[in-house]
Amino acid sequence: xxxLERVGYAYGGRTVLDELSFSMAPGEKTVLLGVNGSGKSTLxxxxxxxxxxCRGRWRYKGREITARLLKDRDFSRTFRRQVVLLFQSPExxxxxPTVFDEIAFGPRQLGLEDVDDRxxxxxxxxxxxxxxxxxxxxxSGGEKQKVCLAALLVLEPELLLLxxxxxxxxxxxxxxxxxxxxxxxxxxxVTTHNLSLGAELGERTLVLSEEHRxxxxxxxxxxxxxxxxxxxxxxxxxxxxxxxxxxxxHYHVHQWK
Amino acid sequence: MSDRLMLLTYLAGxxxxxxxxxxxxxxxGLLLTAALCGRALPRVLRRAVLAILLFNSVVTVSYVALSLxxxxxxxxxxxxxxxRVLLLATMTFLLAERFNPFRxxxxxxxxxxxxxxxxxQVLTLRRLFGxxxxxxxxxxxxxxxxxxxxxxxxxxxxxxMRKSVSDAGEIARAMTSRGFFND
Numbered sequence: 001x002x003x004l005e006r007v008g009y010a011y012g013g014r015t016v017l018d019e020l021s022f023s024m025a026p027g028e029k030t031v032l033l034g035v036n037g038s039g040k041s042t043l044x045x046x047x048x049x050x051x052x053x054c055r056g057r058w059r060y061k062g063r064e065i066t067a068r069l070l071k072d073r074d075f076s077r078t079f080r081r082q083v084v085l086l087f088q089s090p091e092x093x094x095x096x097p098t099v100f101d102e103i104a105f106g107p108r109q110l111g112l113e114d115v116d117d118r119x120x121x122x123x124x125x126x127x128x129x130x131x132x133x134x135x136x137x138x139x140s141g142g143e144k145q146k147v148c149l150a151a152l153l154v155l156e157p158e159l160l161l162l163x164x165x166x167x168x169x170x171x172x173x174x175x176x177x178x179x180x181x182x183x184x185x186x187x188x189x190v191t192t193h194n195l196s197l198g199a200e201l202g203e204r205t206l207v208l209s210e211e212h213r214x215x216x217x218x219x220x221x222x223x224x225x226x227x228x229x230x231x232x233x234x235x236x237x238x239x240x241x242x243x244x245x246x247x248x249x250h251y252h253v254h255q256w257k
Numbered sequence: 258m259s260d261r262l263m264l265l266t267y268l269a270g271x272x273x274x275x276x277x278x279x280x281x282x283x284x285x286g287l288l289l290t291a292a293l294c295g296r297a298l299p300r301v302l303r304r305a306v307l308a309i310l311l312f313n314s315v316v317t318v319s320y321v322a323l324s325l326x327x328x329x330x331x332x333x334x335x336x337x338x339x340x341r342v343l344l345l346a347t348m349t350f351l352l353a354e355r356f357n358p359f360r361x362x363x364x365x366x367x368x369x370x371x372x373x374x375x376x377x378q379v380l381t382l383r384r385l386f387g388x389x390x391x392x393x394x395x396x397x398x399x400x401x402x403x404x405x406x407x408x409x410x411x412x413x414x415x416x417x418m419r420k421s422v423s424d425a426g427e428i429a430r431a432m433t434s435r436g437f438f439n440d
Contacts (some may be wrong), residue, residue, distance in 0.1 A: 077398055080398040085395050095409040097408070105405075110398060137412070137416075
């Protein structure tokens, strides 16, 4: 479904992504791990056709995605419906007067006839059906996140990109999202800098280093046993611990809330 | 030219451009500013025109319609208003192109601190604004209509207004906590 070939991206003379190559098959659930600033969000924006690689190329369903191709109205319409991105900040995505209108925005653009049924179905699935008549701006961060998710899923996309989707969620909502994504029959690529949460969001893991290179592509279980790799990616940390009166330091991961 | 001198020259230019009403003087001022832009002229002029286009168009069309109806239309006034605004915008974008506020305000620790706060806010809001633009483009399956553009513009403006006010309060509390207002 996705193929990246030595993709690089630079902004303001600074390398943000360097020589990234990987592919994803339909139905795969993949987690993209990396510390803040490693280039995770930039990669998702490239895969959503919002920015374009400075070097290398990437293909979606065999077609190389370029700015020129996305100017083709028919292709752009198909691509934007099939490939959707949940931004880290839900405020960036909402602009309609009610939650109903927010979720209905995409289907209305497509001129679908069963907009009302679709909106109510997905609002119910993510648990925001009680807010349909309310302005989305008044909701909590977690509720906004769910509205945005419904606004994307209502399009029945084939590739769901999620940028730090648990950043605005409380522990209960985080647990709900993990279960929800596991049951969703859609190819997903989720970014997080939380290693222990990454293990819950997918089986395959990609790791971006602080040098913006892909340093791991494989099963998360194997990654968790690769201490050197975890230290290289800065995904584990060390600090002083006190156990029964003795003090020592070692690398470890904090459990997610 | 030092940054402080540049700022003083700009402030004097703003004062002159808003107090003089002679078209020839304003025209000469625009030519002088254009000459000072050098190679950056196309970029500075493009930014200035884009920045004033919507507002000036509305003002000009409204004035022309009303004055024609009242029989008081003055082409000189239309030219004066637009020339003045274009001159002010061009001077401002030229200053933004060349000016380093940190060096200009280096003589005063308080002004420098204020400049740093403003600059950090500008960077944060600029990054966030980029996210809003990307999110809107990402969600637009077809070319957005006027109503969608209006709704998005209004929601974005409201968000940034709320955020600016909230951040300003938070920064003021942080500065109070760090003893900035103790004197």
